[in-house]
Amino acid sequence: MFQTTHIGIDLGTANILVYTKQKGIIMNEPSVVAIDINTKKVLAVGTDAKNMIGKTPSHIVAIRPLKNGVIADFDITTEMLKMVMKKVSKILGRTVRKPTVVVCTPSGATTVERRAITDAVKLCGAKQVELIEEPVAAAIGADLPVHEPTANVVVDIGGGTTEVAIISYGGVVTCETIRVGGDKMDDDIIHHVRKQYNVLIGERTAENIKKEIGYALIDHPDQLMEIRGRDLVTGLPKTVELSSSEIQSALRESLEAILETVRSTLEQSPPELSGDIVDHGVVITGGGALLNGLQDWLTSELSVPVHLAPNPLESVAIGTGKSLSMLQQLNKIAK
């Protein structure tokens, strides 16, 4: 006889997290797959694959099979999920058979995109697949009282998208999504260094620059960072010194786009909920919420309190997992 397993998966553009009720988050790895294009064989998944980005011979490519929160390459996503299930079995010390899986989807995902996620998870052996909208999962994960008739505003800044949602009484009252998140900020930095210094840098370097000297606030202690890339004129490696103020202006456009989305979502709030927003403010979550100075910058621009979720990188996975126990309760009632 085998045990039924209930699993929550945050299938993100940047990271994939797996949650079980008994052990909490048991896996947190980059959503990256390394493939040999000659044999079509998957060589590595997660951290091992991410470490290969930009460093492999030409027949090995590191692919991110999700873009903007949805599946961009179905077959590779399925392969990645199969490897994830194997890792989960290893971590749990037993074979996971026919699990019930809750997966989050961006609220802007189309029916076809939602269907693709369900199909991919089913192909990995899941018996039942339930979908939950990402902002609702993020709000549950951030311990917001989503089931109360009060406005809970969540700004989830992920790798591929930023979702802004007002949740009340267990449902989404209004929501806006833009395809601007941490990845776009990395692109902004790559573009800036190429334009300003004629130097090409990789995605990982850009992400490190963003985390170390990327600031949302114009007013911040100026910091310098040395980075290495390829000189586009000579083709040779080159070292460049970057300042936090130039990175701040490189990120400006993306940050303004996020701010505009928050503003227009708040503008759509029903008047009865606006008072709650002034009192309770906005919760920022997702990895992008960790950008230096973002909380202070949004507070000054929005004139409402802005709170950072306790575990911004894990809120969605925790919320997905918690919704799992709600599902179990519902199933018990149904039986």
Ligand SMILES: Nc1ncnc2c1ncn2[C@@H]1O[C@H](COP(=O)(O)OP(=O)(O)OP(=O)(O)O)[C@@H](O)[C@H]1O
């Ligand atoms: N300290 C930090 N400062 C700025 N950005 C960060 C920091 N830590 C992580 N990030 C960024 O957060 C993003 C990943 O966040 P998260 O794991 O919430 O996204 P995701 O759920 O995979 O994406 P999506 O929700 O779009 O599917 C990446 O772009 C990463 O560079």
